[in-house]
Amino acid sequence: MTTTDLQRPATAPAFQHISSGRRAKNMTATVLVSAAFVIAVAPLVWLLWTVLEKGFTHVLTADWWQKSLAGLTGRQEGGGAYHAIYGTLVQGLICAVIAVPIAIMVAIYLVEYGRDSKLAKWITFTVDILSGVPSIVAALFIYALWVTTLGLPRSAFAVSLSLVLLMIPVVVRTTEELLKIVPDELREASYALGIPKWKTIVKIVVPTALSGIITGIMLAVARVMGETAPVLILVGYTQFINYDPFGGNMASLPLFMNSERLTTNEIGEARVWGAAVTLILIITVINLLATVISRLTAVKTK
Amino acid sequence: MESRPHDPRPPSADQPAKVIVRPGDRIFSGLAKSAGILIVVMIAAIGVFLLAQAVPSLIANKANFLFSREWVAGDPTNLSFGVLDLLLVTVxxxxxxxxxxxxxxxGIALFLTQYAPRRLARPFAYVIDLLAAVPSIIYGLWGAVVLAPTLEPVTGWLNSVFGWLFLFETGNVDRSIGQTIFTAGIVLAVMLLPIITAISREVFERTPTMQIEGALALGATRWEVVRTTVLPFGKAGYISASMLGLGRALGETIAVMIILATTSRTFGWSLFDGGDTIASKIARAAAEFNDPRSAGAYIAAGLVLFLLTFVVNAIARSFIVGKKEYE
Known part of the structure; x- marks a missing residue:
């Protein structure tokens, strides 16, 4: 028996095999795209490995966290980065204390009061400009204002001010986005109960968005703590501990790294990498805290 | 719940209810508004101060600020500075x-949104974001101490094989140490990856599912889905993200300062040149800001950098402004 013409399909089947050319292209794309990811991860792993390998042993000593480099020359071992750690934390803290209230109020104005007003457009424009300002230019801004115009000395406080310029746009943006997604029903329900607008904002709108806002703030703080350009321009380095942010030189981890970098011997090198590990540790801890706090403050959905 | 005393009279529609503005409302909206005004005024004032400080130095400048390649700003009585070389190296x-x-x-953005398994996409994205969390001074140290020596064979090969091309010519600093624009550029590229990826990813994720499913239903392979739906949809966002990244690279200070070797010779369009970008020049001189005239020269350079990043960021924004599908 032979197959007759009657059994042959009149038209070709709808589902054709994918031609080898298309399959090859698809394959190539998949490989390239995955390779791109690997290429990005490689320097991250390499960098973290380098930093940990060269600096981790330093951080394990108690002296590192409790002593400054007071009285030590570049050739003497010992001492610690206590003065620099203090500087980094204090400058970041002062910056946050100034920037956060302003930024949150600005975001509240943009979302709750000023929608589409002329002032709101100007503010959005300014925040846009600020978010693109390089840190070195922000430092020059404050230098022009604080040191040359007002005649005040360089200080840790001036550094904090320039960090404020870098932090405000980040926090405004995050807060604005989060306030926008708070459902209007919540506001309306509150108004319907006769609650004034400001109280609605303070007690209903902001708490709903709070967990995200806190995460945003913490991430912004972690970011400004690693900024080097402002500390280079606005404060001098010292090996001693200085608790006063308004006067005198104050070290911070980036500044510590930048000046120890110039001590070209093994001791200086070890200190640089030790400070790098410390900085990464501080940033990691802040990031983890951000996650924990945002979990704790998240609005219960049930 | 305690029941409230019932008021039998229904509210009448005829009498318009008096709008009560509570003092709390007035204070709070006043605070919010003044915070907004504060930052607008502050930025305007700072701009004025900067200009006020740059202008006297520019007047005292003996060289052409925009077209001179020399930079002598240490002696306030004899200022002679031009930004051209710095600007060229920066760009x-x-x-x-x-x-x-x-x-x-x-590639990363496509991998994270279209290729990676759903469950792994989030942790993978987190890893890429980690790149943005590393402070730039650490990138700089890594670039100068670890990456530069590793790149030496590569740059040597490029120099010997493609040396006829201006990009790979022998530059104005010692290539073997690696303190060149080539090394700085690679480190900058690593720093840009998380920025460009984060924004592109967000845009690619918003590709309408209907389009993707439509393409799949027509028998498209995964790559064809990407090429016909994701890329056309996300192109503007991707370009915008890249421009924002460029703005970031232009202003990067400390990493470039650590990596690049200074040189007195002018920039010759080779990747193996050294020199200084505007930002690194300012940072290097920071300790010498003792005279307002000298500082004014650097502030003038800073203004050029500011304008440059402003224009680049404005272009970046213009790509996505008014795009409804991205909102």
Whole structure:
């Protein structure tokens, strides 16, 4: 028996095999795209490995966290980065204390009061400009204002001010986005109960968005703590501990790294990498805290 | 719940209810508004101060600020500074970094949104974001101490094989140490990856599912889905992200300062040149800001950098402004 013409399909089947050319292209794309990811991860792993390998042993000593480099020359071992750690934390803290209230109020104005007003457009424009300002230019801004115009000395406080310029746009943006997604029903329900607008904002709108806002703030703080350009321009380095942010030189981890970098011997090198590990540790801890706090403050959905 | 005393009279529609503005409302909205006004005024004031400080130095300047390649700003009585060389190095190194970072970030963004298994996409994205969390001074140290020596064979090969091309000519600093624009550009590219990826990813994720499913229903392979739906939809966002990245690269200070070797010779369009970008020049001189005239010269350079980043960021924004589908 032979197959007759009657059994042959009149038209070709709808589902054709994918031609080898298309399959090859698809394959190539998949490989390239995955390779791109690997290429990005490689320097991250390499960098973290380098930093940990060269600096981790330093951080394990108690002296590192409790002593400054007071009285030590570049050739003497010992001492610690206590003065620099203090500087980094204090400058970041002062910056946050100034920037956060302003930024949150600005975001509240943009979302709750000023929608589409002329002032709101100007503010959005300014925040846009600020978010693109390089840190070195922000430092020059404050230098022009604080040191040359007002005649005040360089200080840790001036550094904090320039960090404020870098932090405000980040926090405004995050807060604005989060306030926008708070459902209007919540506001309306509150108004319907006769609650004034400001109280609605303070007690209903902001708490709903709070967990995200806190995460945003913490991430912004972690970011400004690693900024080097402002500390280079606005404060001098010292090996001693200085608790006063308004006067005198104050070290911070980036500044510590930048000046120890110039001590070209093994001791200086070890200190640089030790400070790098410390900085990464501080940033990691802040990031983890951000996650924990945002979990704790998240609005219960049930 | 305690029941409230019932008021039998229904509210009448005829009498318009008096709008009560509570003092709390007035204070709070006043605070919010003044915070907004504060930052607008502050930025305007700072701009004025900067200009006021740059102008006297520019007047005292003996060289042409825009077209001179020399930079002598240490002696306030004899200022002679021009920004051209700094500007060229800034733009050249940033564009080199962008050329490396753009295709890789596109790949990562596509990988994270279209290729990676759903469950792994989030942790993978987190890893890429970690790149943005590393402070730039650590990138700089890594670039100068670890990466530069490793790149030496590569740069040597490029120099000997492609040395006829101006990009790979022997530069104005010692290539073997690696303190060149080539190294700086690669480190900058790594720093740009998370920035460009993060924004592109967000845009790619918003590709309408209908389009993707439509393409799949027509029998498209995964790559064809990407090429016909994701890329056309996300192109503007991707370009915008890249421009924002460029703005970041132009202003990067400390990493470039650590990596690049200074030189008195002028910039010659080679990747193996050294020199200074505007930002690194300012940072290097920071300790010498003792005289307002000298500082004014650097502030003038800072203003050029500010204008440059402003224009680049404005272009970046213009790509996505008014795009409804991205909102």
């Amino acid at each position: 050249f190194s940033s564009i080199f970094a962008l050329i490396i970072a753009m295709p890789i970030s596109l």
